[in-house]
Amino acid sequence: MGIRANCIAPGITSTDMLQTLSPSIIEATCNQTDLRRLGSPLNIADTAVFLISDLASHITGQTIWMVVYDEPGACVIMKAFWEPGHHGNAIAAINDWGETLSYRELYSTVSRLVVRLQARTLLFLLCDNSFGSLVGYLACLNARAVPLMLDKAIAPELLQQLMERYRPGFIWHQTMDHTSLDSDPIRVLWTRS
Amino acid sequence: MVQISIPMPVAAIVCKSGRFDLTDGVAMKSAVKRLMSEKRPIHSLVSNAGIIFNALFQITTEQVLRQQFEVNFFSLFNFTQSVSKLMVRQKQGSIVNISSTAAQDGYSGKSAYGASKAAVIALTESTAAELG
Numbered sequence: 001m002g003i004r005a006n007c008i009a010p011g012i013t014s015t016d017m018l019q020t021l022s023p024s025i026i027e028a029t030c031n032q033t034d035l036r037r038l039g040s041p042l043n044i045a046d047t048a049v050f051l052i053s054d055l056a057s058h059i060t061g062q063t064i065w066m067v068v069y070d071e072p073g074a075c076v077i078m079k080a081f082w083e084p085g086h087h088g089n090a091i092a093a094i095n096d097w098g099e100t101l102s103y104r105e106l107y108s109t110v111s112r113l114v115v116r117l118q119a120r121t122l123l124f125l126l127c128d129n130s131f132g133s134l135v136g137y138l139a140c141l142n143a144r145a146v147p148l149m150l151d152k153a154i155a156p157e158l159l160q161q162l163m164e165r166y167r168p169g170f171i172w173h174q175t176m177d178h179t180s181l182d183s184d185p186i187r188v189l190w191t192r193s
Numbered sequence: 194m195v196q197i198s199i200p201m202p203v204a205a206i207v208c209k210s211g212r213f214d215l216t217d218g219v220a221m222k223s224a225v226k227r228l229m230s231e232k233r234p235i236h237s238l239v240s241n242a243g244i245i246f247n248a249l250f251q252i253t254t255e256q257v258l259r260q261q262f263e264v265n266f267f268s269l270f271n272f273t274q275s276v277s278k279l280m281v282r283q284k285q286g287s288i289v290n291i292s293s294t295a296a297q298d299g300y301s302g303k304s305a306y307g308a309s310k311a312a313v314i315a316l317t318e319s320t321a322a323e324l325g
Contacts, residue, residue: 003280003324005288007317009296009310017245044241044291052237052287061321063314067294111251142252 004060006051011067013039033067093134101131110138113172117143121169124162128152136172145169215242215268225275237287238276240269243310247302258305265309270316277324290317 012018012029018038030038047064050056093101113135117123123145127133133149140147148168150159211227213220228235244264246257273288280286295303296310 001281001324002284003277003286003288003320005290005317005320005324007290007292007314009292009294009314011294048239048289048291051289052239056287060325061318063292063317065294065297107249111249114252 004051004056006056006059006061007063008044008047008051009063009065010039010044013041013044015041035067039067093131095130101134106135106138109135110142113139114143116170117145118169119144120146122146122148122166123170123172124166124168125149126152126154126159126171126173132172139172215272216263218271221268221272222275225272225279228276229279234283235276235279235286237289238273238280239289239291240273240313241291242268243291243293245306247306248304249302250304253305261305262309262312265306266312266316269313273316273320277320281324288317288320290314292317 011033012026018026026038030036043066047066051059051064089102089104091100092103092106095101109131117139123136123140125133125136125140125147127136127149128151137147137149139145148166150162152173211224213224215221242264244261246253246261248254248257269290273290277286277288280288290313292313293306293310295307296314298307300307
């Protein structure tokens with residue numbers, strides 16, 4: 001039928017989309033490409049003009065990969081709402097013991113908790129000033145659950161009263177042991193049936 | 194000294210712009226109708242519109258996934274389908290779709306975006322095979 005169809009697959013390109021990213025991420029991503037620089041929308045337009053024109057009259061069904069990264073997955077443009085454009089290895093939090101939590105660790109722990117939560121359920125957070133409270137709260141926001149922050153040292157009688165009154169769907173309890181983040185930070189102690 | 198005179202090509206290019214929401218099927222159809230009523234040949238179609246959502250796979254909601262595909266794939270599919278009918282009639286045309294390296298490289302946080310862009314490549318290859 002005489003119609004040609006081709007595809008252009010650009011990599012990181014200097015457009016408004018990049019304004020949400022920090023310059024350090026953009027630079028790091030550029031350095032992973034063969035040409036070591038940011039693509040311009042004009043580069044894509046030029047390629048489109050070539051493919052449209054008769055110069056490409058015998059090219060069809062092809063994809064032009066405009067940027068080749070040194071290693072797959074090297075392009076780090078991952079950005080969650082709580083992450084202001086940092087690299088995955090950047091430090092997200094430091095706890096009272098001086099331990100650090102990177103953004104990558106934060107994503108993975110939050111994600112592991114999120115998959116267990118249900119939307120619109122109430123979650124009691126029994127946490128102190130630790131990574132646990134951060135992870136629990138972010139997981140709540142992502143799962144659209146309703147977080148209620150409580151002091152970990154809450155009196156058992158008061159906790160009992162609150163539980164009977166509000167019937168939380170989940171309880172999130174970060175153990176005293178601060179190293180538990182390395183093993184399994186997720187401890188949903190009680191789930192309402 | 195030999196002077197070579199090269200005749201300069203003279204081209205009259207008329208640029209017109211139209212604007213509509215790609216995810217609005219009715220607006221898209223009326224835009225195609227306007228194109229048809231112009232009775233000018235359509236030489237090419239470059240599909241560039243796209244949106245991006247970054248989220249880890251486990252916290253990517255279905256709503257975000259559908260919105261991503263609505264703009265990056267479904268609207269492109271529908272518009273290309275409409276325009277290709279005109280191209281088939283004139284037995285000539287060139288379609289260029291803009292995908293992304295994310296279609297193949299498996300970046301973290303790009304499960305929805307990468308999948309929509311990979312779909313664009315698959316669509317392009319099938320289109321080329323059928324309309325070639």
